[in-house]
Amino acid sequence: MASTEPVEDRPASRRARYRAATVAEIKAHALHQIARGGIGALSLNGIARAMGMTGPALYRYYAGRDELLTELLVDGYATFATRMENARDAGPGGPAERLRAVASAYRQWALTEPHVYELLFGTPLPGYHAPEGGTRAEAQRGLAVTIGLWWELLDGLPPIEREQRARELAVVGWARLHGFVALELRGEMATLVGDPDRLFTEEIDRLLTGA
Secondary structure: OOOOOOHHHHHHOHHHHHHHHHHHHHHHHHHHHHHHHHHOOOEEEHHHHHOOOOOOHHOOOOOOOOOOOHHHHHHHHHHHHHHHHHHHOOOOOHHHHHHHHHHHHHHHHHHHHHHHHHHOOOOOOOOHHHHOOOOOHHHHHHHHHHHHHHHOOOOOOOOOHHHHHHHHHHHHHHHHHHHHHHHHHHHHHHHOOOOOOHHHHHHHHHHHOOO
């Protein structure tokens, strides 16, 4: 007699659970490699050795380095976007206050997970080509957070102009924050200004006032 239990409620098979756990371990080793040696250190053979697997066994999970890298990018963008969304939704306040919260969350995320930040926004790995649409959806989620907040701040503009201006300000704001955080991650910001926290706050002030 066929089971009447809904498919989505059925527990995963032992094989599926084992595969999911192995994939998670592969990704953890990959991120460890990147944290230690940069994105160029990513090596499927190295991961296989660390896990006590043969190279051919690992290739049953990923066809090659680029497939694994694409999944790491999608995971990273999803985590980044969720951080931004959570910061936006964390508490009451107008769009300006929520933009400050999102900017601060962006900086803290980069400082606590610099290897993931570098994976997403650093120097691309030579020879890597993302599949068509492979990372686009998750990559756009984070930017959509700030576009939406700028949209709120620009209340009163005609809809088409408002949409365009919100996108422009979101991109310009991201570029300025990216430059700040990149310098800070390289250890240059504290040397140059002595108090990165104060300068970061002032930079957000200038961004919000259109300076």
